[in-house]
Amino acid sequence: xxxxxxxxxxxxxxxxxxxxxxxxxxxxxxxxxxxxxxxxxxxxxxxxxxxxxxxxxxxxxxxxxxxxxxxxxxxxxxxxxxxxxxxxxxxxxxxxxxxxxxxxxxxxxxxxxxxxxxxxxxxxxxxxxxxxxxxxxxxxxxxxxxxxxxxxxxxxxxxxxxxxxxxx
Amino acid sequence: xxxxxxxxxxxxxxxxxxxxxxxxxxxxxxxxxxxxxxxxxxxxxxxxxxxxxxxxxxxxxxxxxxxxxxxxxxxxxxxxxxxxxxxxxxxxxxxxxxxxxxxxxxxxxxxxxxxxxxxxxxxxxxxxxxxxxxxxxxxxxxxxxxxxxxxxxxxxxxxxxxxxxxxxxxxxxxxxxxxxxxxxxxxxxxxxxxxxxxxxxxxxxxxxxxxxxxxxxxxxxxxxxxxxxxxxxxxxxxxxxxxxxxxxxxxxxxxxxxxxxxxxxxxxxxxxxxxxxxxxxxxxxxxxxxxxxxxxxxxxxxxxxxxxxxxxxxxxxxxxxxxxxxxxxxxxxxxxxxxxxxxxxxxxxx
Ligand SMILES: Cc1cc2nc3c(=O)[nH]c(=O)nc-3n(C[C@H](O)[C@H](O)[C@H](O)COP(=O)(O)OP(=O)(O)OC[C@H]3O[C@@H](n4cnc5c(N)ncnc54)[C@H](O)[C@@H]3O)c2cc1C
Ligand code: SF4
Ligand code: FES
Ligand code: FES
Numbered sequence: 001x002x003x004x005x006x007x008x009x010x011x012x013x014x015x016x017x018x019x020x021x022x023x024x025x026x027x028x029x030x031x032x033x034x035x036x037x038x039x040x041x042x043x044x045x046x047x048x049x050x051x052x053x054x055x056x057x058x059x060x061x062x063x064x065x066x067x068x069x070x071x072x073x074x075x076x077x078x079x080x081x082x083x084x085x086x087x088x089x090x091x092x093x094x095x096x097x098x099x100x101x102x103x104x105x106x107x108x109x110x111x112x113x114x115x116x117x118x119x120x121x122x123x124x125x126x127x128x129x130x131x132x133x134x135x136x137x138x139x140x141x142x143x144x145x146x147x148x149x150x151x152x153x154x155x156x157x158x159x160x161x162x163x164x165x166x167x168x
Numbered sequence: 169x170x171x172x173x174x175x176x177x178x179x180x181x182x183x184x185x186x187x188x189x190x191x192x193x194x195x196x197x198x199x200x201x202x203x204x205x206x207x208x209x210x211x212x213x214x215x216x217x218x219x220x221x222x223x224x225x226x227x228x229x230x231x232x233x234x235x236x237x238x239x240x241x242x243x244x245x246x247x248x249x250x251x252x253x254x255x256x257x258x259x260x261x262x263x264x265x266x267x268x269x270x271x272x273x274x275x276x277x278x279x280x281x282x283x284x285x286x287x288x289x290x291x292x293x294x295x296x297x298x299x300x301x302x303x304x305x306x307x308x309x310x311x312x313x314x315x316x317x318x319x320x321x322x323x324x325x326x327x328x329x330x331x332x333x334x335x336x337x338x339x340x341x342x343x344x345x346x347x348x349x350x351x352x353x354x355x356x357x358x359x360x361x362x363x364x365x366x367x368x369x370x371x372x373x374x375x376x377x378x379x380x381x382x383x384x385x386x387x388x389x390x391x392x393x394x395x396x397x398x399x400x401x402x403x404x405x406x407x408x409x410x411x412x413x414x415x416x417x418x419x420x421x422x423x424x425x426x427x428x429x430x431x432x433x434x435x436x437x438x439x440x441x442x443x444x445x446x447x448x449x450x451x452x453x454x455x456x457x458x459x460x461x462x463x464x465x466x467x468x469x470x471x472x473x474x475x476x477x478x479x480x481x482x483x484x485x486x487x488x489x490x491x492x493x494x495x496x497x498x499x500x501x502x503x504x505x506x507x508x509x510x511x512x513x514x515x516x517x518x
Pocket of ligand 2: 285287288290296297298299300305306307308309325327368
């Protein structure tokens with residue numbers, strides 16, 4: 001790899017201590033400036049529930065919640081999370097019990113190969129927190145950025161409707 | 169991704185000073201910049217992260233009925249601001265027609281203006297691209313031209329600016345507020361993006377080190393609220409960049425058009441304001457024949473940049489349809505499929 005032409009060699013991509021909340025727990029770590037949240041979660045922490053699909057914003061497989069809002073971990077620097085709340089699919093189950101959305105995806109066959117599922121569930125989780133009673137159009141809009149090659153989406157939408165319904 | 173020096177200024181003055189270094193680049197939501205860095209297509213020596221500067225994330229109503237949108241207002245927050253969406257519905261519709269919920273939660277107003285083209289050759293490091301490497305040539309010429317420009321292109325570059333947000337903004341005379349080493353200034357959005365000419369690497373009016381601090385809409389823009397639409401035609405109905413889009417708005421006195429606004433997206437290296445078409449409609453009756461004439465006028469100077477002549481006829485039809493929709497009236501609620509020609513009903517998606 002070529003050396004950076006302009007870059008002063010000293011201060012590059014410093015590792016800094018970053019404190020944030022991860023799945024409800026206080027978390028502090030040394031993270032270099034260029035490290036992306038997806039790589040940090042999967043490789044740094046072994047939290048491999050968050051998936052790498054396209055690695056460029058196009059598939060939604062890497063969806064996590066930052067301060068409760070769906071974001072793409074592949075286009076977010078880990079350092080940006082300092083001072084914020086990060087939630088991944090690993091944080092949804094409570095003491096081994098599936099969350100209502102997880103259970104709905106399981107029971108309504110909203111998951112097949114499972115690769116898109118963590119991102120789908122996190123995107124849907126973000127929607128249900130903002131809008132606990134979404135109509136079908138709202139569900140489709142919230143999940144428009146999540147691509148699934150297996151289910152044809154119908155079962156996914158039914159799963160989200162079912163989770164919203166059972167919460168009512 | 170290259171290694172870079174990372175700076176997080178707390179004030180605009182600090183940011184401008186940090187960005188004065190050669191190789192420095194501003195970082196906002198990162199949805200475009202980090203993607204380009206991952207592909208090694210841009211290699212900034214320093215990132216000046218402006219997201220921690222207080223005060224740049226406000227949506228402020230102005231005395232004249234207009235609004236100032238801070239450069240850091242996230243696309244989702246602007247689209248979902250009820251007062252903003254009520255007064256500038258075509259802009260909210262354009263925002264919701266862009267990208268995905270996850271991306272709109274990250275993307276900022278300033279970053280949206282400065283997003284780079286989606287030309288496939290620009291994104292492919294192995295292709296020759298005058299925008300990436302001035303003088304290297306343009307592999308898009310004679311290549312895959314389906315999505316490329318039909319207005320304002322040059323033999324040096326035929327790429328388009330892909331933003332949805334910018335299209336209604338330029339139709340409504342938005343003004344870009346800028347701060348830089350030489351102080352504060354503003355620039356009408358219409359003159360902010362540059363046509364390629366023989367310097368396609370120069371994409372905007374910004375001088376090195378200058379940053380966007382806000383985008384302002386004049387009060388006159390809100391007078392179109394009852395008849396303002398954005399229409400976006402794309403390969404699939406959601407989560408795709410436009411092939412052609414249009415923002416069309418009317419101010420009516422009965423069936424007479426007092427004033428019309430029209431801009432087109434994804435047809436040129438800038439959001440394309442169509443003044444000639446607007447002039448034709450002023451004082452005319454709001455009917456299909458006149459919308460057709462306006463569409464002809466808007467595309468009068470269009471020429472294919474290869475095998476994309478279809479975009480010219482498509483753009484005429486999009487303009488006509490956008491005016492028909494604007495004439496029918498802004499729906500009370502934004503449709504389930506924002507800006508889609510296939511949208512029916514008025515289901516709101518929050
Ligand atoms: C898969 C995908 C689909 C998309 N679909 C659409 C779509 O359909 N329609 C659409 O309009 N957009 C679409 N986008 C683009 C998206 O809207 C932009 O990436 C986003 O708006 C950029 O904003 P940002 O804050 O993330 O900018 P960044 O990535 O942080 O920055 C982008 C550029 O702007 C500069 N910059 C940012 N803020 C400032 C400032 N205040 N002053 C000076 N310079 C600044 C940066 O230096 C950089 O060059 C899509 C993106 C992706 C990844
Ligand atoms: S059209 Fe413009 S962006 Fe695309 S390859 Fe040619 S010079 Fe580069
Ligand atoms: S891996 Fe992040 S959007 Fe595909
Ligand atoms: S279940 Fe296989 S990709 Fe969605």
